[in-house]
Amino acid sequence: MRKIIISAFALFFHLVSFSQNFTIEETVTGSRKYAPENLLFSQWKKNENAIVYVSKDFQSLLERNDSDNWKEHTLASTSELSKNLQAAIPNETFELRFFPYNFNWETKEVISFDVDGKSNKYFVHYNLKNKKVIHSVATPLTANEPAVSKNSDVAWLEDNNIKITRQDGSSISVTNDSNKGIVNGSSYVHRQEFGIHKGMWWNENGTKLAYYRKDETMVGDYPIINWNEREAVNNNIKYPMAGMKSEEVTLQVFDLKTQNTVQIQTGEPKEQYLTMVSWHPNGKSIFIGVLNREQNHLRFNQYNAQTGALIKTLFEEKSLTWVEPQHTIIFVPNDPEQFIYQTDNNGYNQMYLYSISGKLIKDLGFKDVIVQEFLGFSSDNKSVYYTGITNQGLDRQLFNVVLKSGKTTQLTSDSGTHLAAVSSDGKYILDTFSNTETPNKIEILNTKTKKETVLVNAQNPFTGKIDLPKTELVTLTSADGKTPLNGRILYPANFDPTRKYPVMIYVYGGSHAQLIKNKWLAGAAFFDYYMAQQGYVVFSLDNRGSEARGKHFCDVNHRQLGINEMADQLKGVEFLKSKTFVDSDRIGVFGWSFGGFMTTSLLTTYPELFKTGVAGGPVIDWKYYEVMYGERYMDTPQENPEGYEKASLLNKATNLKARLLVIHGAQDPVVVQQNSMNFIEACIKAGKQVDYFLYPNHEHNVRGTDRIHMYAKIADYFNTFLK
Structure with a gap:
């Protein structure tokens, strides 16, 4: 009996030892430490049915080709490349730490890349077959933005x-x-x-x-x-x-x-x-x-x-x-009279075939699919490949469209995120796929036979190491009752539906950013999972104005930034408050940049709803923001004084009831510190307590090891005033 107890204790100790929560350091380093298995910087070899990628230690360029049943071979190594560079440029010293993965194909045997020597930067053409430097051009190490x-x-x-x-x-x-x-x-x-x-x-x-x-x-x-x-x-x-x-x-x-x-x-x-x-x-x-x-x-x-x-x-x-x-624009190869133009003027970013006379030849759009990335032409130049956004912004799929007819074919089907590339002759697709259940799956798809050759089927990198909180994607309806919105909820560790949990809402809400995706980890940051492990419900919602839903999804915010975005976020709050496990008296918000604007806006516009907030690099008044972005959405303060007044948070400081921590990079050239300083002054004049923290040597984002310090501060703030 004693042996059985000891064995059970040993098993329990083993599980505890190897299954745990993220450390605060891993909120920054975890994305590397727990990355699913992958083929790094993979791409098709030019004019060959072969893929190349960089080895896990960054020391080799590897190849797989269809003539050898996709077996892995070494194409080049860092040590070999260093030796050949040294031989070609004997007066220079090269200390390559890794293979230059940002290379371009010039021919099927020759790549071009840049590399730093001890004295100069070199732009090199290198023959992978002959292992020789064809030629190189030297510039100073300080040369910027080379073309x-x-x-x-x-x-x-x-x-x-x-x-x-x-x-x-x-x-x-x-x-x-x-x-x-x-x-x-x-x-x-x-x-x-x-x-x-x-x-x-x-x-x-x-x-x-x-x-x-x-x-x-x-x-x-x-x-x-x-x-x-x-x-x-x-x-x-x-x-x-x-x-x-x-x-x-x-x-x-x-x-x-x-x-x-x-x-x-x-x-x-x-x-x-x-x-x-x-x-x-x-x-x-x-x-x-x-x-x-x-x-x-x-x-x-x-x-x-x-x-x-x-x-x-x-x-x-x-x-x-x-x-x-x-x-x-992108000209059709071998036809300088035709080009492809992308625009969202009709609601979704799609492609249009034009002649250089300005005549529209063909609308290449397909349903409400948003063109995310143009991938290239077929070998006969009669069709093009692209990655399209589908499933109300959640998925990425591969498409082909015929230029003459506009006929569109979806080439990938599994719901999730496909990062796909097509071989030069169109025979094969290299598909890198993930969704909320699949860490990473890489396979070669034969477009004619439909045969699938799996190269990587990554296992869950957290198994036996990290207790990952449960993640759920949800769909809500916008405040106008018309538009479906994507949301994501992370449940607390060891979730007990009979308990009441505090909530951290992570928000961005502005253009050109999307928080919720059908991919591994659902688009959530490691800090989101860390906070869920600390006992919080962590929630995010992509309100109207967010990326990947088309132009009309954003147009409603013209001249009134923050109004509809907040209204949609309140639908998220309603959703949370409908859950028996949510403590409605302990809801906090965290966001950076536009998310900092949203955080401060929510706390000062709806002070009864929120107990705590952390606003990083917040826009406080859009008249302090730069011309190009600010005037697109708000016009000028002279043209839209009422809109600027409603969006300004300076006059709303008097409404603040929640505990608010404002963080700013002291050298921020994007959202200048004048924003937060004026808000702090407004809080002082209104007799409102507010916490303020500067990162002295950082710009708009806090990077490096100081980011660990920042996340520790944010977590401590929520633990102190919300938990």
Whole structure:
């Protein structure tokens, strides 16, 4: 009998030892520690039925191909690559820590990548078959935002100017502006709204370079204090606030042969937005989306790259709310007369086939499917592949659409998130799949035979290590009674339906973000699970205005940010209060950025409903926010004074009853600290107690090991005032 008791105790001790809760450190590091098995940076090899990916230790490039029944082989190694780089560039020192996974295919045997040596940064073409460096171009290690041409010339930024390093090693200074208020070639134009992610574009044959020239000398200097110096230093940034003077941007074209620069004549007014920059395949003209500052009228124009003159306006888009271009056009291979254009002007972001005369040839949209990512053309260029958002924003599926007929075929079917890629000849699909029940499943699908070859079927990485709280996806109805909303509830550890639990609502609520997805962990952060393990019901709701539901889902918030978003969040509160296991007197809210705005808005607008809140980097008054994002949704303070007044939280500080912790990065250049400082002052004047914490050396997000400190503080705040 004694032996049986000891054995049972040993079994219990074993289970306790190996099944536990997250530590506070794992709220930050856990996503790496508990990542499901995967094929890292997987992609199809160019013009071959073979996939390549990086090994788990990042030391090798691995390959699987259909001719060998998808068995794993080593294609290249870091040590081998280092040795061959050293041999090709003997005057340099290379210390590669991992294989350069951000490579591009030039041919089926040659890849291109950049790598840092001890003295310079190198842009390399490397033959994987012959194990040789074909050629390399060196730039300084400090070279920013490099853009590489077809001829391997590298344009790069030195402070606010552009330089070009030729393949032969010679150098050209494209711009020489001494005034730091003139910024050339940077992707940080229009604060990277409107799909902007780069500031320089080579034409297809590498003879001309188009680039942004941003003049922000007329924008006031905004102080950001660096406290690390012996005497604090003021680092001024340019931060055009809503309704105030904004930057003036033009597009320039530099001719590599003549070394002359032409300004594209995008016209007046100077305060407008230039985006969707796309070269014609012949390199003789360039296309630009010209959006007015009001962001309700887009003209898609073609210009002569040699003279800068306007050739024609292909089409226009107008809206009573806003027009938000996000994608460059894509020309049909071998047909420079046709291109694909993406827009959500008809309700959902979908694709349209146009001629360069501006004529709509074919609507390629399919039902209410939102195009998330264009994946490429079929081998005959007669159809295109894309990832589409379905199932009311929850799922991602792979689609193919025929350009001529518009016939659309859904190529994946299991409900969840498919990150799919198609081989060059269209014979195979590499499908990486997860949902709330599936950590990760990777398989090769034969599009003709329908045969499935499973490469990875990941096990639950938490089994025997972490007691993961139960997760449930729910559907609620918006405050207007018309629209289904996606919600997610995490149940407390060791859930007992007869108990009453406190609630932490994690909220974002703004555009271009989605909290609830049908994928592994349902889109929840490790901190959400940590708080559930600490005994909280953790709830999130994607209100109207969130991402992945179409334009009309967001339009209702025009000129009145926070109103409908809060109304929808209250439907979530009603749902929670209907549950017998929820303590209605202990409901708290946590959110960052727009979520910080939502948190503070909820606590000051509905003070009887919430006991505790944590607002990180909150927008307090939209007149303190930048022009590009703020005016899209609110127009200017001059045009919409009532909307700005209703959205402002400065006059609502007097309503605060809950315990509120406001957190801000002291060097925040996105939501400037002026927001939270003015709110703290308003609370003081209203006689309201509020807690305030700054992270001195952080910008809009608290990163690194300090993020562990931040989560510990937030958890402690909820434990102190809510639990």
